[in-house]
Every structure is written in C-alpha cells, then in structure tokens.
Amino acid sequence: MKCVGVRVMNNGGRRIGGGKLEHGAAETTTPTSTPDYPDGLVGNWGWCWYLNVLHGRTSMLWYSVPTNMESNSPDLGLEELLNTTSTKPSILSERDRAILALYDEEEEIRLEKSLIEARHALPDQDVSEDDVDALLQAAEREALEARAAYLIRNKIVQSVLVTDPVLKAVHAGLNATPAERKLLPLLHQRDILAMYHTTLTSTLSTASSAVTAVERDNIAANKKNQQLTATLLGLVEATKPQATEDIQDARTRAQLQTLDSELRAARKRWRVMKGVVSGVIVGSGVDWASDKGLRELVMDDEEELG
Structure with a gap:
C-alpha cells in the first residue's frame, strides 16, 4: 500500500x-x-x-x-507481482550518478585514511612476549x-x-x-x-x-517400523522348521536322514530324466512352443523340486 x-x-x-x-x-x-x-x-x-x-x-x-x-x-502469482517492478530507465541524471560515485569514493578515502593513521599510531618499542596476548585482546576490542x-x-x-x-x-x-x-x-x-x-x-x-x-x-513411523520388524523376525524365528540335527531322538533322526538321502536321489533322477526328455522334444523338430504341455515340460524350472 x-x-x-x-x-x-x-x-x-x-x-x-x-x-x-x-x-x-x-x-x-x-x-x-x-x-x-x-x-x-x-x-x-x-x-x-x-x-x-x-x-x-x-x-x-x-x-x-x-x-x-x-x-x-x-x-x-509470483510472476505477476515481480512484473510490478519498473522497466523504465533510471531516474538518476548524470549529475546524480556523479554525486553518488563521489560519495562512495569519499567513504573509501576515509577508510584508507583511518587505516593509515592507525598504522602510524602503533608504538615502535619492542613488546615482551608476556604482554603480546594482552595487547592483542585490547587491539581486538578497540x-x-x-x-x-x-x-x-x-x-x-x-x-x-x-x-x-x-x-x-x-x-x-x-x-x-x-x-x-x-x-x-x-x-x-x-x-x-x-x-x-x-x-x-x-x-x-x-x-x-x-x-x-x-x-x-516420520520419526514416529520409523520407530514403529523398527518395532514391527523386530516382532516379524521373532515370528520368523519361532516358525522356522526344525533341523534334522536338532532332533534329540536318535531313531527319528536316522529315519529323517534316510528320507532326506532318498529325496535328494529322487530329485537327481528327476532332473536327469527331465533333461533327456526336453532334449528329445527340442531335437525332434516338433513345434513345442505352440503346445502348452510341451512348452511347460521344456521350460519348466529345474529348481521347482528344491
């Protein structure tokens, strides 16, 4: 206004x-x-x-x-208000600019004069090391x-x-x-x-x-996430399947070890048979890509059975 x-x-x-x-x-x-x-x-x-x-x-x-x-x-709008600044030439005349320039020059001369006077006002006598700190503090204060x-x-x-x-x-x-x-x-x-x-x-x-x-x-949410993560890790640890070595009963542990060996052998045989069948299908020249069953058999993941 x-x-x-x-x-x-x-x-x-x-x-x-x-x-x-x-x-x-x-x-x-x-x-x-x-x-x-x-x-x-x-x-x-x-x-x-x-x-x-x-x-x-x-x-x-x-x-x-x-x-x-x-x-x-x-x-x-920022653009609308910034457009309120004047686009007209400066109202200062040459005489006004000269006066301002002389004013700035006068300030610089005064500052240089003060520095020169302060430099000449310094005493020429030697100062002991014990008095240096006190003189520096006094000079800084001045x-x-x-x-x-x-x-x-x-x-x-x-x-x-x-x-x-x-x-x-x-x-x-x-x-x-x-x-x-x-x-x-x-x-x-x-x-x-x-x-x-x-x-x-x-x-x-x-x-x-x-x-x-x-x-x-956000800080409160991060703390809550940390608590939920700790709870989730505890639940995962609690529901983790028990390893064969952790079973105390020797008979049960021996049976599980036998079953595990048989399972690994069965998986190995399955992978060999699957590889042979996939190779036969691919090498036969049959358009196996168009048949859903053949395509799944050839491209089936071998790690599916673990």
Missing part, C-alpha cells in the same frame, strides 16, 4: 468511503498522481490517516492497492568498537539521506519536485514487493511448520 497524494483536513476531518466529510468542512482533491500499474494489476482507491508531527495536524493520504493483491485474494561506531555512523547518514527524499516524495503533494514525482512510483512498487515478501514469509513459516510436523510423524 502506497500513499500517492496528500490533502490536509482541518480539525481531523474524516472522509467516508461514500464521499461526505464528517467533523470537518475541508474539500478533497483527487490524487496528485496515478500509480503506474503494470499489466494485470487493477487499483482501488482509498484513504489513510497520519499525524503530521512537524505541522501538528492530521492529514489525509490517498493510497491505492491493487485489487488482486488484497488479503482475501487466495492466489498471488577494532570491534571502531567497526561498530563506523557502521552506526554510516547507517545514520544513509538513513537520513534516504528518508528525507522518501518523505518529501510521499507528503509533498502538489509541491513535489520532478525528481520526487519520479521517485513516488518506485516507492509504490517497493511497497508492493514488501507486501509480497510478507506473504512469502508467512507461507514459508507455514510450510516450515508442516515440514516439522511431517518429520516428527
């Missing part, structure tokens, strides 16, 4: 959506500029209030929100303090340099300079992207919570 026009109301006059004024008789005006919506975005006009601290009065701001970006809109002071100063300067043009672009109204009028659509687009960033952050938080819940359920 970005305010794009200003109209001061006396005594805190309030504008109702229908159009009439309450608690004030000031007239209203149309917005000073129309937001530049890219393809697919349609705007709805509204009003918002802010307290003008500098002038001690309440002012009304026109603002516009794309209808397909309202909170009740279920699907906000470096951290200097870095913090440097960053704070830069942030304050940048905030002042950035905030002043933004406030003038938003609140100047008809008195805005051409540069401030050019800056206003960019501020509007920045707010649109900020709104979308908030939506993405909320979606990401919801997705992260869902992933955490799924991971927790």
Whole structure:
C-alpha cells in the first residue's frame, strides 16, 4: 500500500468511503498522481490517516492497492507481482550518478585514511612476549568498537539521506519536485514487493511448520517400523522348521536322514530324466512352443523340486 497524494483536513476531518466529510468542512482533491500499474494489476482507491508531527495536524493520504493483491485474494502469482517492478530507465541524471560515485569514493578515502593513521599510531618499542596476548585482546576490542561506531555512523547518514527524499516524495503533494514525482512510483512498487515478501514469509513459516510436523510423524513411523520388524523376525524365528540335527531322538533322526538321502536321489533322477526328455522334444523338430504341455515340460524350472 502506497500513499500517492496528500490533502490536509482541518480539525481531523474524516472522509467516508461514500464521499461526505464528517467533523470537518475541508474539500478533497483527487490524487496528485496515478500509480503506474503494470499489466494485470487493477487499483482501488482509498484513504489513510497520519499525524503530521512537524505541522501538528492530521492529514489525509490517498493510497491505492491493487485489487488482486488484497488479503482475501487466495492466489498471488509470483510472476505477476515481480512484473510490478519498473522497466523504465533510471531516474538518476548524470549529475546524480556523479554525486553518488563521489560519495562512495569519499567513504573509501576515509577508510584508507583511518587505516593509515592507525598504522602510524602503533608504538615502535619492542613488546615482551608476556604482554603480546594482552595487547592483542585490547587491539581486538578497540577494532570491534571502531567497526561498530563506523557502521552506526554510516547507517545514520544513509538513513537520513534516504528518508528525507522518501518523505518529501510521499507528503509533498502538489509541491513535489520532478525528481520526487519520479521517485513516488518506485516507492509504490517497493511497497508492493514488501507486501509480497510478507506473504512469502508467512507461507514459508507455514510450510516450515508442516515440514516439522511431517518429520516428527516420520520419526514416529520409523520407530514403529523398527518395532514391527523386530516382532516379524521373532515370528520368523519361532516358525522356522526344525533341523534334522536338532532332533534329540536318535531313531527319528536316522529315519529323517534316510528320507532326506532318498529325496535328494529322487530329485537327481528327476532332473536327469527331465533333461533327456526336453532334449528329445527340442531335437525332434516338433513345434513345442505352440503346445502348452510341451512348452511347460521344456521350460519348466529345474529348481521347482528344491
């Protein structure tokens, strides 16, 4: 949401959506500029209030929100919102670019100057090994303090340099300079992207919570699978056939060993006979592939009988 026009109301006059004024008789005006919506975005006009601290009065701001970006809109396409960024050339003139370049160069020179001064400020006297650790700790502490002071100063300067043009672009109204009028659509687009960033952050938080819940359920399922696997292994061990060597009765064990020998001999004879019959059928030239019985006899698995 970005305010794009200003109209001061006396005594805190309030504008109702229908159009009439309450608690004030000031007239209203149309917005000073129309937001530049890219393809697919349609705007709805509204009003918002802010307290003008500098002038001690309440002012009304026109603002516009794309209808397909309202909170009740279920699907906000990333491509559609990213298309709200400006495709126009930069509003900075050559003089503005030169000023910014000189500002960056000045910051680099200041930093180099500080480094040179710190290097020359080092004492030339020899330091004993016992005092090296203490001096290093003191130097690290001073470096951290200097870095913090440097960053704070830069942030304050940048905030002042950035905030002043933004406030003038938003609140100047008809008195805005051409540069401030050019800056206003960019501020509007920045707010649109900020709104979308908030939506993405909320979606990401919801997705992260869902992933955490799924991971927790997965851990519980893995533990349950381990328990079921242990139970299954126990059942398999319990139903495992008893080996001949485990039988305690010598007579029964001897009978089982005899039967096992006879079974192995019978399997060997069956394999030999099956191989001979399969070779005869294949070598006879008979179309055994078309006959189901012959096909099963030739291609039958020899390991079927164990």
